[in-house]
Amino acid sequence: MLHSVSWVSHLPLVVFCGLMTFNPAAKADTVAVTDIVRAQCLSCHQMDRNRVGPPFREIAQRYAHGPAQEAQAYLQRQIQQGSRGNWGAIPMPAQNRINAEQAQAIAAWLLSLANSSTKETS
Numbered sequence: 001m002l003h004s005v006s007w008v009s010h011l012p013l014v015v016f017c018g019l020m021t022f023n024p025a026a027k028a029d030t031v032a033v034t035d036i037v038r039a040q041c042l043s044c045h046q047m048d049r050n051r052v053g054p055p056f057r058e059i060a061q062r063y064a065h066g067p068a069q070e071a072q073a074y075l076q077r078q079i080q081q082g083s084r085g086n087w088g089a090i091p092m093p094a095q096n097r098i099n100a101e102q103a104q105a106i107a108a109w110l111l112s113l114a115n116s117s118t119k120e121t122s
Contacts, residue, residue: 053087064115072108075111076103
């Protein structure tokens with residue numbers, strides 16, 4: 001096994017998905033976000049730990065203090081176009097397989113983590 005991830009590390013994602021079950025349209029979008037995050041993001045990012053890139057929760061906390069729409073638009077651009085120098089020497093490559101709608105959904109999910117305080121325990 002390359003690495004083990006505690007189920008607790010996915011708790012905010014699970015809770016977010018659970019909350020969306022009350023809105024069927026949002027539920028479909030959340031399932032798509034969950035699939036994209038698993039397929040595209042978890043190879044470099046974790047919920048609470050540094051990996052290649054910063055933890056999801058740190059990203060959320062850094063950008064949650066500004067206007068929500070601006071923060072979401074900024075994160076959407078960073079996801080699609082990539083970034084360099086914002087979190088250290090390792091650049092984030094552009095995520096060409098993620099379209100604008102998907103990037104927007106991921107950005108919204110990231111920002112929803114800002115007030116979550118669940119930490120991973122290994």
